[in-house]
Amino acid sequence: MRPSPSVLQTALLPIPLLLVGIGGRLCAADDAGAPPQPATAAAPAGDLASQVDALKKQVDALSAQVQNQSDQQDTLAAKVDKSAAERDVDTSFAFGGYGLVEGDYLRWQGHSETAQFQPIFTYSYKDDLLFVGEMNLQTGQDPELTQAYLCYTKMSHAVIEIGMFPLPFAAYSERLSPSWINKFASAPPPTYGNEFGIFSADQTDVGAQVRGDVELPALRANYTVFVVAGPTYNASDGSDDRLAFGNNTGPTKVQPTVGTRIGLMPMTGLEIGLSGMRGEIANNVPAYNAGSAGQLDPTQGLISLPSAPSGNVQNPNAVYNQTDRREFFGLGIDADYHVGNFVVRGEAIKVDLDDSAGVRVRSQGFYLQASDHLSFLTGWLGGFEPALRIGAVTRNVPLDSVDHHGNPKQIKDVKELALGVNYYFASNIRSSLFVIGHNDPELDQASFVTTYGF
Amino acid sequence: MNTSSFRLLIPLVLVAGTAIHAAAADDEPMDIAQGAKVFAEECWRCHETPDPATRDARAWRSISLHMRVFGGLSREEQQQLLAFLRSQNTAKRPDADAPAAKP
Numbered sequence: 001m002r003p004s005p006s007v008l009q010t011a012l013l014p015i016p017l018l019l020v021g022i023g024g025r026l027c028a029a030d031d032a033g034a035p036p037q038p039a040t041a042a043a044p045a046g047d048l049a050s051q052v053d054a055l056k057k058q059v060d061a062l063s064a065q066v067q068n069q070s071d072q073q074d075t076l077a078a079k080v081d082k083s084a085a086e087r088d089v090d091t092s093f094a095f096g097g098y099g100l101v102e103g104d105y106l107r108w109q110g111h112s113e114t115a116q117f118q119p120i121f122t123y124s125y126k127d128d129l130l131f132v133g134e135m136n137l138q139t140g141q142d143p144e145l146t147q148a149y150l151c152y153t154k155m156s157h158a159v160i161e162i163g164m165f166p167l168p169f170a171a172y173s174e175r176l177s178p179s180w181i182n183k184f185a186s187a188p189p190p191t192y193g194n195e196f197g198i199f200s201a202d203q204t205d206v207g208a209q210v211r212g213d214v215e216l217p218a219l220r221a222n223y224t225v226f227v228v229a230g231p232t233y234n235a236s237d238g239s240d241d242r243l244a245f246g247n248n249t250g251p252t253k254v255q256p257t258v259g260t261r262i263g264l265m266p267m268t269g270l271e272i273g274l275s276g277m278r279g280e281i282a283n284n285v286p287a288y289n290a291g292s293a294g295q296l297d298p299t300q301g302l303i304s305l306p307s308a309p310s311g312n313v314q315n316p317n318a319v320y321n322q323t324d325r326r327e328f329f330g331l332g333i334d335a336d337y338h339v340g341n342f343v344v345r346g347e348a349i350k351v352d353l354d355d356s357a358g359v360r361v362r363s364q365g366f367y368l369q370a371s372d373h374l375s376f377l378t379g380w381l382g383g384f385e386p387a388l389r390i391g392a393v394t395r396n397v398p399l400d401s402v403d404h405h406g407n408p409k410q411i412k413d414v415k416e417l418a419l420g421v422n423y424y425f426a427s428n429i430r431s432s433l434f435v436i437g438h439n440d441p442e443l444d445q446a447s448f449v450t451t452y453g454f
Numbered sequence: 455m456n457t458s459s460f461r462l463l464i465p466l467v468l469v470a471g472t473a474i475h476a477a478a479a480d481d482e483p484m485d486i487a488q489g490a491k492v493f494a495e496e497c498w499r500c501h502e503t504p505d506p507a508t509r510d511a512r513a514w515r516s517i518s519l520h521m522r523v524f525g526g527l528s529r530e531e532q533q534q535l536l537a538f539l540r541s542q543n544t545a546k547r548p549d550a551d552a553p554a555a556k557p
Contacts, residue, residue, distance in 0.1 A: 094520075180501075269495075
């Protein structure tokens with residue numbers, strides 16, 4: 001309820017009338033106290049006319065003030081009503097994400113261009129429930145639902161989350177989008193996003209997790225405990241034994257993957273994370289590829305090849321050997337430190353697994369990245385942010401790959417040195433130029449990315 | 455109380471009521487201050503700090519919940535962060551600006 005202009009005007013109308021009345025009475029009092037004057041009609045009439053004019057001007061000024069105050073009050077009341085309405089509704093919705101265009105140049109493979117749109121939808125109910133959905137729309141690829149999960153957020157220090165979410169194993173996969181959130185617009189070596197990375201694909205999987213914060217006397221901490229369906233091998237023909245999460249959609253007898261991450265924040269600007277996970281690999285590789293010729297069993301739906309040139313021909317109706325359990329476990333440590341706009345972050349990951357041939361494979365790697373947004377510089381120079389990254393991946397069993405001539409080659413140990421510079425046209429518009437050199441020149445890359453966050 | 459006095463009292467009561475309404479709808483100053491601290495210390499752990507004026511209070515509500523999940527914030531910290539974002543949002547949003555006083 002608020003006063004309308006008409007009410008105000010009606011209510012304040014007596015003020016000028018009172019002023020007129022008071023003015024008239026004062027004039028009358030002055031007249032009464034003064035000695036009698038000769039009756040001159042022209043002089044008092046002129047004085048009275050000027051007083052009336054002055055009073056009229058005062059009345060006009062007061063009316064204008066009343067109108068202004070009324071307008072301002074309406075605006076304030078509208079803001080209050082709108083603000084209250086925005087905060088008191090049970091449901092709220094937000095649409096965000098980013099879009100980008102990227103040009104990549106590889107020394108022997110030429111250039112390629114990509115456009116990507118990554119919308120994120122969040123929908124909440126009474127601060128108690130949150131649904132998050134994220135899609136990836138990218139040139140040359142089918143639209144993909146990359147995340148979809150529901151969170152129960154009513155508890156003070158814990159959140160329960162179910163659905164398809166990025167694995168909270170180390171920090172990069174869950175928190176840092178290479179083209180937008182990260183300070184360096186490409187995926188660091190040990191993560192997904194590289195043909196030599198420890199994980200072959202985005203570490204997103206279906207499951208549940210409990211996460212939250214812990215209040216300690218001298219330390220802030222957060223925790224996550226998760227259970228997900230678990231990984232498969234990247235290629236069902238066994239040519240790529242790297243782990244791929246999110247593809248284990250069929251019924252399997254393998255145990256789910258369980259894991260945790262503990263984040264410690266001993267001081268402002270510093271977070272150190274410790275991660276671990278353990279699980280079994282859903283066997284999407286036919287038994288034919290698992291080892292000896294004795295496993296070539298027609299009852300498993302496998303096609304017997306007389307010469308087995310590649311060993312990769314597979315019956316579409318193949319029944320995989322689900323009793324052939326293959327274990328894996330991973331350990332990770334990540335750190336993130338800020339001083340002003342200077343950011344240092346990195347992580348180290350180690351994964352051990354039994355590959356499709358039954359061989360114990362160990363992959364490990366790290367990256368360390370530093371960047372500094374030079375916002376202390378004045379004018380347009382303040383938009384620059386140089387970035388530097390080093391990283392490496394080593395493995396005891398090489399990965400099969402092909403060179404730029406199409407000939408088979410093997411990737412075993414990879415080291416990189418990357419230099420880049422970002423320029424912020426606004427806090428949500430960034431262009432990045434970077435070059436990455438490797439010990440294998442075929443992996444060298446130069447890229448230009450412009451990203452718009454919304 | 456005569457009629458004139460009653461007429462004068464009406465706008466005073468209404469103005470006071472509006473002010474009380476506004477005060478009730480506002481977040482507690484202490485929450486806003488704590489929210490500013492959360493905003494300054496937590497957001498940039500992952501990303502550039504956003505401009506609060508780019509979203510309305512309703513959108514910030516679900517976004518702050520989303521960031522609570524990722525950032526390991528408590529429910530209280532999320533509420534404080536939301537209070538800060540709301541306060542900044544109301545102050546900065548172009549459509550929230552009061553019109554200039556008429557001459």
